[in-house]
Amino acid sequence: xxxxxxxxxxxxxxxxxxxxxxxxxxxxxxxxxxxxxxxxxxxxxxxxxxxxxxxxxxxxxxxxxxxxxxxxxxxxxxxxxxxxxxxxxxxxxxxxxxxxxxxxxxxxxxxxx
Amino acid sequence: xxxxxxxxxxxxxxxxxxxxxxxxxxxxxxxxxxxxxxxxxxxxxxxxxxxxxxxxxxxxxxxxxxxxxxxxxxxxxxxxxxxxxxxxxxxxxxxxxxxxxxxxxxxxxx
Numbered sequence: 001x002x003x004x005x006x007x008x009x010x011x012x013x014x015x016x017x018x019x020x021x022x023x024x025x026x027x028x029x030x031x032x033x034x035x036x037x038x039x040x041x042x043x044x045x046x047x048x049x050x051x052x053x054x055x056x057x058x059x060x061x062x063x064x065x066x067x068x069x070x071x072x073x074x075x076x077x078x079x080x081x082x083x084x085x086x087x088x089x090x091x092x093x094x095x096x097x098x099x100x101x102x103x104x105x106x107x108x109x110x111x112x113x
Numbered sequence: 114x115x116x117x118x119x120x121x122x123x124x125x126x127x128x129x130x131x132x133x134x135x136x137x138x139x140x141x142x143x144x145x146x147x148x149x150x151x152x153x154x155x156x157x158x159x160x161x162x163x164x165x166x167x168x169x170x171x172x173x174x175x176x177x178x179x180x181x182x183x184x185x186x187x188x189x190x191x192x193x194x195x196x197x198x199x200x201x202x203x204x205x206x207x208x209x210x211x212x213x214x215x216x217x218x219x220x221x222x223x
Contacts, residue, residue: 004156042200042213043157056210090156101147102202102211104156 003027006091006105014113015081021108023074023091032074033102034066035090043090049074050096081112115140117203119214126191126221134186134217136201146184147211148177149200157200160186191221 004025013019023032031050035043048056049068057066063085065077074091088109092102118137126132138146145164149157161170163179170177174195176187186199198218202211 006156040218042215045210048210088154092156101145101159101162102157103159104149106156107154109154 004091004093004103004105006089006108008108009106010109010111012111012113013078013081015083017081018077018079020078021076021089021091021110023076023105024072025093025103026072027093027103028071029093029103030071030096031094032068033092033094034074034076035092035104037088037090037107047076078110081110083112086111115203115205115212117201117212117214119199119201119217121217122215123218124220126188126219128192128221128223129190131187131189131191133188134199134219135183136186136203136214137183138201138203138212138214139182140203140205140212142206144204144206146179147202147204148184148186149202151198151200151216153198160199188219191219193221193223195219196221 007022033048034046036046037043045058046060047066052068063080067075088107090107091105094102116139120135145162147162148160151157161177166181168179174189178185198216200216201214204211
């Protein structure tokens with residue numbers, strides 16, 4: 001299995017809602033990432049998990065809360081988001097060193113209304 | 114400071130018209146340079162990894178090359194289905210983070 005699966009593909013949420021994005025991989029990768037991508041911009045790193053532990057938080061607001069329950073799953077919990085948080089949220093996984101590149105999921109298109 | 118710059122920002126080609134995309138980088142030490150293709154609303158799709166100057170990789174109509182300061186993605190006789198945004202990412206020797214360039218949006222006209 002060489003895929004990273006993200007659910008849902010699309011999500012519309014109000015500013016008072018709580019929702020979660022899910023990411024799953026079965027490639028044995030021990031590093032997993034959340035990226036945010038706005039239209040016509042490159043992906044921006046949000047969080048890095050290495051061996052299920054948070055290793056990098058790129059000063060992301062606390063309304064985004066990551067969770068790595070096990071080596072195959074990565075969640076992103078969303079609460080009290082703002083309209084400017086609307087974006088494509090990408091999950092990726094890799095060898096812990098990042099060597100051989102990242103494998104990306106297809107993303108979740110999030111719209112905050 | 115680590116930096117990645119891609120040019121041109123956008124490129125329109127006639128079908129069959131070959132061209133090259135550029136990725137210039139400055140890092141303290143390069144572990145790897147990666148090329149990705151991204152279709153609208155989708156995640157980036159891995160194309161190539163290059164590790165050392167002089168290295169070349171090929172896949173169908175695409176060929177990636179690497180020097181000490183830049184990488185080129187050559188597209189030979191492109192087809193409309195090659196239309197996408199091509200992203201370059203650089204991984205420095207320290208850490209496992211990637212630094213993405215802003216991408217080149219390629220449109221191939223039939």
